[in-house]
Amino acid sequence: MSDRGLSEEQRMMRQSCRDFVDDxxxxxxxxxxxxxxxxxxxxxxxxxxxxxxxxxxxxxxGVPEEFGGVELDPxxxxxxxxxxxxxxxxxxxxxxxxxxxxxxxxxxxRNLLPRPLQEQWFPRLVADPQFLLAHCLTEPRGxxxxxxxxxxxxxxxxxxxxxxxxxxxxxxxxxxxxNGYDASLYxxxxxxxxxxxxxxxxxxxxxxxxTPGLTVARCNETLGCRYMNNxxxxxxxxxxxxxxxxxxxxxxxxxxxxxRPGKIIQASKNLGVGVRAFEMTxxxxxxxxxxxxxxxxxxxxxxRIADMATxxxxxxxxxxxxxxxxDERADDADALCNMVKVYASEExxxxxxxxxxxxxxxxxxxxxxxxxxxRDAAIFLHxxxxxxxxxxxxxxxxxPHTAGAYAGPEG
Ligand SMILES: Cc1cc2nc3c(=O)[nH]c(=O)nc-3n(C[C@H](O)[C@H](O)[C@H](O)COP(=O)(O)OP(=O)(O)OC[C@H]3O[C@@H](n4cnc5c(N)ncnc54)[C@H](O)[C@@H]3O)c2cc1C
Numbered sequence: 001m002s003d004r005g006l007s008e009e010q011r012m013m014r015q016s017c018r019d020f021v022d023d024x025x026x027x028x029x030x031x032x033x034x035x036x037x038x039x040x041x042x043x044x045x046x047x048x049x050x051x052x053x054x055x056x057x058x059x060x061x062g063v064p065e066e067f068g069g070v071e072l073d074p075x076x077x078x079x080x081x082x083x084x085x086x087x088x089x090x091x092x093x094x095x096x097x098x099x100x101x102x103x104x105x106x107x108x109x110r111n112l113l114p115r116p117l118q119e120q121w122f123p124r125l126v127a128d129p130q131f132l133l134a135h136c137l138t139e140p141r142g143x144x145x146x147x148x149x150x151x152x153x154x155x156x157x158x159x160x161x162x163x164x165x166x167x168x169x170x171x172x173x174x175x176x177x178x179n180g181y182d183a184s185l186y187x188x189x190x191x192x193x194x195x196x197x198x199x200x201x202x203x204x205x206x207x208x209x210x211t212p213g214l215t216v217a218r219c220n221e222t223l224g225c226r227y228m229n230n231x232x233x234x235x236x237x238x239x240x241x242x243x244x245x246x247x248x249x250x251x252x253x254x255x256x257x258x259x260r261p262g263k264i265i266q267a268s269k270n271l272g273v274g275v276r277a278f279e280m281t282x283x284x285x286x287x288x289x290x291x292x293x294x295x296x297x298x299x300x301x302x303x304r305i306a307d308m309a310t311x312x313x314x315x316x317x318x319x320x321x322x323x324x325x326x327d328e329r330a331d332d333a334d335a336l337c338n339m340v341k342v343y344a345s346e347e348x349x350x351x352x353x354x355x356x357x358x359x360x361x362x363x364x365x366x367x368x369x370x371x372x373x374x375r376d377a378a379i380f381l382h383x384x385x386x387x388x389x390x391x392x393x394x395x396x397x398x399x400p401h402t403a404g405a406y407a408g409p410e411g
Contacts, residue, residue: 005320007076010083016056017087024052025091033367041181041219041229047130049095054129058084059099062106067122069106078261079323082268089272090279093376094227096269098132101179104265105133105187108258112246113206121185121206134183135258136174136233151197159235161190161203168205168245170238173217178383180231181219184209188235189251204251206244213238224375256334260326262384263337267319267344270380274312274348277355277373281308284359284370295358304354311347318343335397342390345380352377 003011028049029036038044053059061081063069072080081103089096102125109118125131139158159172170190174180186207193201207214213236220230247254285295285305295301322336330336352374356363359370366372381387395403 006083007073009073010076010080013058013080014083014087017058017084020052020056020058021087021091024049025088025095029092029372030369033369033372036226036372037366039221044229045095045098045227050098051129053088053095053099058088059102059129060106060126062103062110063122063126064110064118067118068126069122074327076327078264078326079320081261082264082319082323085265086268086272086275089269090276091272092227093269093273093379094225096272097178097225097228100265100269101135101183102131102133104258104262105135105185107261108135108187108246108255109133109206111257112204112254114243117206117243124184128184130182131185132179132183134177134179134186134231136177136180136186136188138174138176140173140175151199153194153196153198153201156191156194156198156201157189159188159190160194161192161205163192163242166242167239168242170205170207170213170235170240172235174233174235176220177231177233178228180233181216181229182231186214186233187246188233192248199252200249202251203248204246204255205240206246207238207240211238211240222379224372224377224379260333260337263341264319264323264326266380266384267315267322267340270344270348270377271312271315271319273373273376273380274308274315274344274351277348277352277370277377278308278312280370280373281305281355281358284362301358304358308351308354311351315340315344315347332397335394338385338390338393338397341384342387342394345377345387349377349381 006014028046035044050059057070060069061072061084062077063071065071081100085096085100088099106122106125109121113121125133141158142155157172159170159174161168161170170188172190174188180186186209188205188207189202190205191198191201192203195201209216215234215236217232217234220232222230282305285301288295291298296305318336318340322333322340325333325336355370356374359368362368363370363374385393
């Protein structure tokens with residue numbers, strides 16, 4: 001992999017991450033393949049892994065330096081997020097999921113959280129290596145439509161927040177939330193005005209885990225990315241103080257500081273899965289012998305390897321362009337973010353398919369480890385919006401006046 005265009009700081013961060021992945025993460029994954037299937041989420045990832053991530057400073061990226069976090073150069077922050085998250089996902093994409101939620105939500109909180117609450121929460125996040133953050137939008141009857149979004153009252157979130165006295169009272173539920181099962185602090189979105197479109201009527205709140213009325217209902221057992229504990233939350237007359245309101249009304253628009261880096265990070269984690277699939281397959285085809293020759297000498301195998309490498313490079317190129325657009329706050333950043341997120345998900349799925357096919361029967365064996373990458377790749381098609389909805393979003397960004405509304409009165 002070339003160092004083209006990386007700063008000295010980015011090269012150093014990538015190297016320490018690579019050492020962490022090669023020395024700690026990959027050996028853990030290889031020797032604990034049974035542990036991935038434990039149905040007890042608490043012990044699935046031993047605490048020592050997050051402790052090691054913490055020691056090299058990659059758990060608190062995005063947290064302001066004054067609170068002990070690791071602040072990156074703002075001119076290239078998102079590009080650096082991409083480099084680091086790819087590298088971690090090369091070791092394990094579930095671990096990468098766990099960590100990147102901390103970065104993305106920290107960026108959101110440093111923009112929106114009142115100062116006294118930043119003083120309260122950021123130091124706790126920094127002090128505890130197991131402290132995780134989560135971002136809760138998706139509900140049983142609403143996710144993809146939120147991403148378009150249908151800006152009509154009928155599409156509003158079913159989770160409702162009402163102001164009573166000096167508090168907000170929240171009722172509803174959220175599903176499929178990354179880190180939802182074990183986070184210490186949540187950002188929760190709820191409708192505060194059901195009479196208007198969701199872009200005007202949705203608010204966001206800070207919700208500590210021990211808030212009365214909050215129940216972590218279950219951990220979802222997922223196909224891939226299994227070291228991130230995806231969870232379901234129920235809110236029953238959950239009360240949060242007035243100052244825990246982050247944004248009133250236009251919370252979805254204000255969350256662009258979360259969504260744009262978020263799409264880049266999705267694509268870069270996805271790329272990391274593809275890179276690992278390529279590394280393992282390149283090694284296999286240069287050592288495994290069939291028909292008297294190593295696999296790579298067979299032309300059909302060579303073609304597939306070329307296809308894998310080309311798809312990975314194409315994703316990497318679009319990712320670099322999209323990440324730079326987000327750092328530059330360019331007009332086309334929104335379209336590019338969605339393009340790279342969806343493009344990576346489809347291309348890396350094909351890379352992973354080649355990987356398992358080139359491993360033959362070994363490709364289907366749990367202890368061999370290549371099938372894990374196929375499962376991990378499949379998750380990206382659905383995370384942070386589905387493929388089809390992402391494509392709608394691209395068209396909406398390109399043609400805001402003609403393709404901008406999908407529901408409500410003819411426009
Ligand atoms: C591993 C994982 C982690 C996740 N983490 C989070 C998280 O941290 N926070 C969070 O809030 N959410 C999270 N999600 C939820 C994720 O964003 C949603 O699963 C995703 O947006 C799809 O929504 P859905 O599951 O409700 O599917 P649906 O919206 O029910 O989609 C089902 C199908 O219908 C199609 N569809 C839906 N609406 C339309 C439409 N209007 N037009 C055309 N086709 C449509 C979709 O493309 C899809 O094919 C996570 C999901 C996964 C799998």
